[in-house]
Structures are given as structure tokens and as C-alpha cells.
Amino acid sequence: MNDYLCKKIEMAKISINLKEGTVKKQSDIIIGIDLGTTNSLVAYIKEGNPVAVKGKNNKNTLVPSIIHFGKENQIIVGESAKEMLVQEPEKTIYSVKRLMGKSFNDLAQFQNYFGYQVIDEDEEKLVKIKVAHKYFTPIELSAEILKELKLRIEEELNAEVFKAVITVPAYFNDTQRQATRDAGKLAGLNVLRIVNEPTAASLAYGIGKEMDEVVAVYDLGGGTFDISILEIKDGIFEVLSTNGDTFLGGDDFDRAIIDFWIKKSSLIEENLIDNKEFNQKIRLEAERAKKYLSNHKQFSTTINNIDFSITQEEFNTIIDPIIQSTITICEKALKDANLEKKQIDKIIMVGGSTRSSRVKEKVTQFFEKEVYDKLNPDEVVALGAAIQADILAGNQKDILLLDITPLSLGIETIGGLMDVIIPRNSKVPSRAGRNYTTSIDGQTNLKVSIFQGERDLVENNRKLGEFILKGIPPMPAGIPKIEIHFIIDADGILKVKAAETRSGVEQEIEIRSQYGLSEEEMALMLLESIKNAESDMNKRALLEAKVEAKNIILAANKFLKQNQSILNKEEIQQTQILTLQLKAVVEGNSKDDINEAMRQLNEYTHPLAHKAMDATIAQAMKGKKI
Ligand code: AMP
Numbered sequence: 001m002n003d004y005l006c007k008k009i010e011m012a013k014i015s016i017n018l019k020e021g022t023v024k025k026q027s028d029i030i031i032g033i034d035l036g037t038t039n040s041l042v043a044y045i046k047e048g049n050p051v052a053v054k055g056k057n058n059k060n061t062l063v064p065s066i067i068h069f070g071k072e073n074q075i076i077v078g079e080s081a082k083e084m085l086v087q088e089p090e091k092t093i094y095s096v097k098r099l100m101g102k103s104f105n106d107l108a109q110f111q112n113y114f115g116y117q118v119i120d121e122d123e124e125k126l127v128k129i130k131v132a133h134k135y136f137t138p139i140e141l142s143a144e145i146l147k148e149l150k151l152r153i154e155e156e157l158n159a160e161v162f163k164a165v166i167t168v169p170a171y172f173n174d175t176q177r178q179a180t181r182d183a184g185k186l187a188g189l190n191v192l193r194i195v196n197e198p199t200a201a202s203l204a205y206g207i208g209k210e211m212d213e214v215v216a217v218y219d220l221g222g223g224t225f226d227i228s229i230l231e232i233k234d235g236i237f238e239v240l241s242t243n244g245d246t247f248l249g250g251d252d253f254d255r256a257i258i259d260f261w262i263k264k265s266s267l268i269e270e271n272l273i274d275n276k277e278f279n280q281k282i283r284l285e286a287e288r289a290k291k292y293l294s295n296h297k298q299f300s301t302t303i304n305n306i307d308f309s310i311t312q313e314e315f316n317t318i319i320d321p322i323i324q325s326t327i328t329i330c331e332k333a334l335k336d337a338n339l340e341k342k343q344i345d346k347i348i349m350v351g352g353s354t355r356s357s358r359v360k361e362k363v364t365q366f367f368e369k370e371v372y373d374k375l376n377p378d379e380v381v382a383l384g385a386a387i388q389a390d391i392l393a394g395n396q397k398d399i400l401l402l403d404i405t406p407l408s409l410g411i412e413t414i415g416g417l418m419d420v421i422i423p424r425n426s427k428v429p430s431r432a433g434r435n436y437t438t439s440i441d442g443q444t445n446l447k448v449s450i451f452q453g454e455r456d457l458v459e460n461n462r463k464l465g466e467f468i469l470k471g472i473p474p475m476p477a478g479i480p481k482i483e484i485h486f487i488i489d490a491d492g493i494l495k496v497k498a499a500e501t502r503s504g505v506e507q508e509i510e511i512r513s514q515y516g517l518s519e520e521e522m523a524l525m526l527l528e529s530i531k532n533a534e535s536d537m538n539k540r541a542l543l544e545a546k547v548e549a550k551n552i553i554l555a556a557n558k559f560l561k562q563n564q565s566i567l568n569k570e571e572i573q574q575t576q577i578l579t580l581q582l583k584a585v586v587e588g589n590s591k592d593d594i595n596e597a598m599r600q601l602n603e604y605t606h607p608l609a610h611k612a613m614d615a616t617i618a619q620a621m622k623g624k625k626i
Contacts, residue, residue, distance in 0.1 A: 027159035030192060030393050032385025033149055033166045034200070035142060035180065037097040038222040038352075040065045041379060042149040043386035044157075045395070050204065050383040052376075053156050055079075061379055063152070067093045067144050069131045077148040086280055089115035091131055095223070096145070098246065099127055099138040100183075101176035113247075126179075139183045146187035164189040165389040167381050170196040170228045171242045192392050198228035199237040200384025201350045205372050208232035214240075214343055216333075218363055218371070219350035220326060223249045227330050229337040229344070241336035243329045248322070250290070250353035256318040257286035261308045278304060290315070294355050316358045323362045330366065341367050349373040350380050394489075409486055409494060412449040412458040414439055415543035421486045424454060433485040439551070442474040446482060448498050450511060454529030456540035467509045469498040538591070545594040549586045552598055553579055556605060563612040571608055578604055 032043045032050070039062040043052040052061035060079070068081035069091045076084070084092045093116055099107065104120030104127050117130040128135040146166075154160055168180050177194050184191035198217035202208060207215055212233045219226040226244035230237050261282065262273070272278050281303050289299040293315045300309035334341055347367050353359060354377045364371050375383065410420040413436070422432050438446065446469045453461025472480050485497040497508040529536070556579045560572060567575075582597040 025159035027157050027161050028163075028393070029157065029161055030163040030165060030389035031150075031153055031161050032200070032382055032387070032389045033146065033164050033184075034197070034379075034382035034385055035097065035145065035166055035168070035183075036065055036221070036381075037095050037224055038065060039063060039378065040145050040149060041382040042153050043379070043382040044153060045386055045390040050386040050390075052379045052382050053153050055152055056155065061382075063145070063148055065094065065096065065145050067096070067141055069093075073132060073134065075144055077144050085115075086276075090117070092116070093129060093131065093136075093141055096129075096138050096141045099129070100142065101172075101179040102127055102138070110247075126175075139179050140186060142180070142183035143186035146183055146189060150187055150189060162188065162190055163192055163389075165193045165195055165385045165392065166191055167195050167197045167200045167385045169226055169242075169244075170198050170239045171226070171244070193388065195385060195388050196228070196237070196239060197226070197350070197381045198230055198239070198242075198348075200381045200388060201348050202230060202232065202237065202384065203387045204375055204380045204384035205346075205348060207346060207348075208235055208237065213345040214339065215346045215348060216330070216344045216367065217348045217350055218326070218330070218354065219244075220353040220359060221249050221351040222353065223247065223251050225249055225326050225329065227326070227333045229333050229339065240339070241333045243333040243336065245325070245329060248325065249351075250287075250356075252322050253290050253319050253353065253356065254283060254286040256322065257289055257310060257315065258282055260310060260314065260318050261286070265306060265308065272304070282308075290356065294357055312357075319356070319358060320362075323359055326359075327362065327366050330363075344369070347371045348380070349377050352378050407452045407462075408454055409450065409452050409464075409488075411484060411496075412451060415547045416458050417540060417543055418451055418453070418456055418458045418461055421484065422488065426488075430488045431485065433483055436482045436484060437478050438472070438475070438480050438482075439477055441477045443477065443480070444472050444474055445470050446472060446498070446500075448484060448496065448507075448509075450494075450496050450509070455532065456536040457543075460528070460532070460536075464494070464511045465496075465509055467496075467498070467507055469500065469505065469507045471503075471505045472500045473503045473505075475502075542589060542591040542594075545591045545598075546586055549582055549594050549598055552601060553583055553586070556601060559605065559609070559612070563608075563615075566612050566615045567608060575601075575605055575608065 029044055034041050034043075041052050041061050041063060043050050045051075054061050055063070055078075063078040064082040066078065066081040066085065068076045068084040068088070070076055070084075081092060085094065095114070098110070099118065104118070107118060107127060118127050119130050119135070120127060126137065128137055129141065130136075146164075150161060150164075164184055166180055166184055168177055172180070180194060181191045197219065198215075201217050201219075202215050207213065212231075215230045215232065217226075217228045217230065219228070224244065224246050225248040226242065228242045229240045231240050232238075285301050285303055285308065289301065289310055292299045293310070293312045296312065298309065298311045300307065302308070334344075344367055347363060347369060349360065349363070349371050354363075354373065360371055360373060408418075408420045408424040409422045410418050413419045419434070421434055422430050426432075436446075447466060448469060449458065449466040450464045451458045451461040452464050455461050469482065472482075480503075481501045483497075483499050483501055485499075487495045487497070489495070494511045495508060496511065497506065499506040556575060560567070560575055564572070578597070578601040582594070582601050585593040585597045588594075
């Protein structure tokens with residue numbers, strides 16, 4: 001049996017492209033993608049370890065997040081597109097991540113930042129980018145970057161991939177997250193999960209596996225700075241606070257060096273400062289100087305026959321104010337998280353600019369703790385995404401609890417009520433069960449309808465699926481014992497099992513519950529549940545009263561039928577009147593009237609039930625000796 005199973009799993013899937021006449025293997029690997037503002041990269045688990053994938057030339061794991069539209073709108077992504085940035089800025093798109101899920105108004109103040117045309121179309125709420133008379137959404141452009149990454153890993157694996165985990169900044173809102181998901185879809189990827197970048201970075205360092213801790217993720221890239229404070233408890237990552245500056249990063253270090261050189265050199269003539277070529281050269285040399293000074297004491301170069309130099313000490317002095325502004329932002333993030341800096345257990349360095357030794361020094365000084373910087377700060381997020389992907393694939397059994405259920409999961413009970421089995425915000429994986437029974441005598445089938453949502457009535461929630469538990473042996477209502485179990489595994493897949501325990505009849509269904517809803521839809525559903533909480537509660541109470549009343553009416557009729565010989569005429573008549581009264585109010589909408597009618601009927605029939613019971617016992621005892 002096991003042998004057979006193994007063989008079945010090993011068999012590779014094959015896809016045939018009829019148009020191209022090619023045959024390709026398909027891989028079940030879930031890839032991890034860091035879709036960055038400046039650079040993007042893809043990683044996967046190779047022989048148990050996360051690795052970032054290098055391109056064909058085997059040089060660099062980073063793919064510049066730059067898209068160039070060449071002749072006949074041929075699309076080029078990455079390093080070759082970057083080279084076109086100076087030559088054809090209007091046809092070369094960079095920083096598209098800054099546009100994800102944004103409206104034109106959101107960007108009004110940054111218009112000058114983009115070298116290409118960002119436009120607003122009346123009928124569209126979100127921005128578009130105009131390139132060579134065509135309009136593109138940021139989603140379409142991001143999809144081009146993702147396609148390039150997909151291609152890169154497919155070349156490495158020699159197989160097609162379809163499943164991915166993509167990271168986003170912790171502060172991304174639902175629209176931005178949905179836009180990222182859609183970009184993945186457009187690139188032919190099933191995005192199994194959107195993961196916060198700081199969470200991925202922590203995972204890459206194996207944080208949160210063994211103990212609960214509070215982590216600060218300091219992410220200084222080329223053009224952006226983010227600080228996130230995370231609390232990891234029982235394997236669940238919760239973002240306590242985030243802060244940052246979307247226009248602060250390593251580029252500011254380069255600019256500081258250029259300013260320093262221009263101020264210091266008397267040889268730069270006025271006309272040179274406006275020279276495009278000189279500007280480009282000095283910018284590249286400044287960046288080279290910055291990188292060199294991360295582990296050397298002095299840097300010298302010559303540009304247009306002019307000598308420039310800078311020492312590490314001078315560099316540190318000019319970038320200190322920039323680093324200080326990141327520290328001020330860290331202080332704010334700590335305050336928002338209600339934490340003192342001594343309560344931070346670990347500090348993780350992310351982003352290329354954290355390679356500057358001064359940055360590490362200042363951050364260590366501020367938090368009074370050594371920082372985590374052993375992993376490549378450019379790759380750490382993608383490596384974490386690959387680990388998350390591997391967890392989703394079920395390959396890492398030691399890390400399990402990584403997510404929570406965003407909405408409650410439950411089943412429909414009589415009256416269209418939602419009976420929650422796994423409440424919202426439960427840890428994944430999760431397992432819960434409850435017992436039910438039938439409501440009609442001799443009932444042999446039971447419909448199990450599964451819903452997701454916070455509202456009391458299932459009609460306001462989202463239906464995930466249903467099945468029928470068939471073959472329950474006929475028994476009086478209330479006798480069958482039906483256990484319904486909800487099991488969510490680490491992949492976020494929900495399995496619902498129903499079993500009638502007396503007869504052993506069983507049935508189950510599998511639902512991919514987590515991925516069916518966009519985060520935006522989830523947020524809307526939550527909002528609706530809060531808005532309607534009071535009216536939902538009243539409706540639920542009314543429905544519950546109606547269900548109970550109907551059961552009492554059935555029971556009263558049964559009681560009258562079975563005990564005609566025991567009850568006197570008046571007792572029968574009065575029971576019938578009270579039952580009819582209850583029947584009448586059940587059709588109405590007053591929960592109080594129903595409850596009152598139920599109370600009267602119960603009160604009246606209670607002593608009659610005793611009388612009937614005594615008579616039955618007396619009958620049974622007749623002729624028997626004790
Ligand atoms: P990222 O946006 O995370 O890809 O970071 C890119 C930034 O990191 C750019 O400003 C680079 O100049 C900077 N960077 C890359 N390598 C180094 C280095 N060795 N020292 C300092 N900064 C670096």
C-alpha cells in the first residue's frame with residue numbers, strides 16, 4: 001500500500017503545449033517571492049534549505065523591479081530594463097509597488113517622483129500607467145515582474161510551477177494585498193498566501209519556533225524604510241505596530257556623498273552639475289563608495305579627470321542624520337506597540353542598506369542589543385517566503401501554528417442559524433467538533449451546510465459547501481448522535497466530517513476555505529457583522545424561539561395522542577387551546593409573545609405529564625408483585 005502511494009507521488013505531472021508543441025514537467029513546489037520596490041527575487045527549498053534563485057548568467061539573485069517597453073511594446077524585465085532607465089525613462093517603469101492599490105489622489109504629491117506617466121481615468125478608481133499610448137494597471141506591470149521570476153525558477157527546476165507565496169509590507173492594506181494576489185493570478189500563479197515581509201524575515205532566522213518573543217524588523221532598502229514590531233506567541237505572528245518612511249533609504253546615503261563631494265571640490269564647474277552624463281557617473285560612483293565603505297576605511301575615484309575621495313569617518317558623519325531619522329521612527333513604533341526597547345528580544349536587519357556598518361552600529365546602540373544580520377539582507381524576506389511555502393506544502397512539521405482563521409466557520413442549524421464550530425482568530429491548524437441530532441422522527445438523511453462568517457443567520461454568511469449524511473437508521477427525533485468535526489490543517493484546508501455514532505455512518509468533505517475570499521471581502525464581512533450585531537441578535541433570538549415553539553407543539557400533539565385515555569375532557573381541551581395559541585404567535589414576529597405562549601403551555605401540561613407518567617407506571621405494575 002505504502003509502496004504504491006510513494007510511486008504515485010513520485011510520478012511527475014506533464015503539461016503539453018499544443019501551440020508550441022512542447023512538453024513540460026509540472027512541479028508541485030510552492031515558491032516564495034519577495035516582490036520588492038527596487039528588487040524582487042524568488043526562492044525555494046532545495047534539499048531542505050531555502051535558496052534564492054540566480055538568473056541564467058548565474059550572477060545575481062536580485063531581479064530589478066523594472067519593466068521596459070521596447071520596440072513593438074516588447075516587454076523586458078530586470079537588469080536589461082534597468083539599463084534603459086536613463087535612455088528611455090518614459091518607457092521604463094520602476095517602483096511599481098508604490099502604485100499598488102493606490103488611487104490618483106493618493107499619489108498627487110509624488111507625481112514628480114515618477115519618470116513615467118501616471119494617469120487617472122474617470123471610470124477607474126485606481127491609477128494606470130501610460131506607456132507608448134497604452135494603459136497598464138500596476139497589477140499588470142507587477143505581473144510582468146512575477147512572470148520573470150516564474151520563468152527564472154522554471155529554468156532552474158526544469159519544470160513549470162503554479163503555486164506561490166508572495167510577501168508584502170506589513171502596512172499594506174486589503175486593496176494592496178488583493179492587488180498583489182491579482183498580479184500573481186495574472187502571472188499564472190495560484191497565490192496560496194500573502195505573507196508580511198517582517199514575518200518572512202523572522203521565519204528565515206527560525207524565530208518563533210521554540211519560544212514566544214517580541215521581534216523588531218528594521219528594513220532599510222534603497223528608497224524605503226520600514227520598522228515592524230512583531231509578537232510571536234505559540235507560533236502565531238502578530239504585528240503590534242509598523243512605521244516607516246516611504247521615501248527614505250540607501251539612495252539618501254548616495255545623495256549625501258554627492259553633496260559632500262560637490263561641496264568639497266572646487267574643480268566642479270557650474271555646467272558640469274547640469275550635465276546628465278556626469279550626474280549619472282557621480283551617482284554610480286557615490287553608490288560604489290558607499291558599498292566599499294561598509295568594510296573599508298577610505299574610498300577614492302576619478303570622474304571626468306577630477307579626483308574624489310571620502311573616508312569612512314566622513315561618510316559616517318554625513319549619514320548620521322539620516323540614520324537618526326530611522327531611529328526616531330523606531331521610537332514611534334515602540335510607543336505604538338506600548339513597549340519599552342528593553343522588551344524587544346531580537347532585532348532583524350533587512351534591506352541592502354543595513355550592510356552599511358554605521359547603520360548596524362547605531363541600531364545596536366539604540367536597542368542596546370546585538371542585531372541579527374548573518375543572512376543576506378537582500379534575500380532574507382524571499383528565503384522566509386520559501387520557508388512559509390514549504391510549511392504550506394506540509395514539509396515542515398516542526399513549525400505548525402502560523403496563521404489564524406480570518407472568519408468563523410460553522411454549519412447551518414434549524415431555522416437558518418449559524419452554529420459556529422471554529423471561531424474567527426483560531427489558530428491554524430485547528431480541530432473542533434460538536435454533537436447534533438435529528439429533528440424529525442425516522443429522519444434518515446441530514447444535510448450539513450458549511451458557512452464562513454460572523455453573522456447569526458447563514459443567509460448573511462458565505463456558503464463554502466454542503467453534503468448529505470445518508471443512511472442514518474430510522475430512529476425517533478433526538479435519538480441519533482451525530483458528531484460533526486471541523487479540521488483545518490496547516491495548509492489552511494478545511495475538512496468537515498459527519499458521523500452518526502450509533503450506526504457508524506460517516507461522510508466527509510474537503511474545502512479550501514482560506515483562499516476563497518479576498519482579504520477585502522473578509523474585512524467587509526466583518527464590518528457587516530459589527531454593524532448588524534444587534535439586529536442579528538434579535539433575529540437569532542426570534543428564530544430560536546420559533547424552533548423551540550415548533551418542537552413543543554409537536555411534543556404536545558404527540559402527548560395528547562398517546563394519553564387520550566388518561567386525560568379528562570377539560571385537560572385535553574385546555575391543552576389544545578394553549579397549543580393553538582402558541583401556533584398562532586409562532587407565525588408572528590414577537591419573540592416575547594412566543595416565549596409567553598410556550599411558558600403557559602409548559603406550565604399547564606407539566607402536571608399532566610406527571611399524571612400520565614404515574615398512570616403508565618401503574619399500568620405497568622398491574623399484576624406484578626414487588
Ligand atoms: P534593497 O532595496 O533592499 O534592494 O536595497 C538596495 C539598497 O541597498 C541600495 O541603496 C544599495 O545601494 C544598498 N546596498 C547594497 N549593497 C550595499 C552595501 N554593501 N553597503 C551599503 N549599502 C548597500
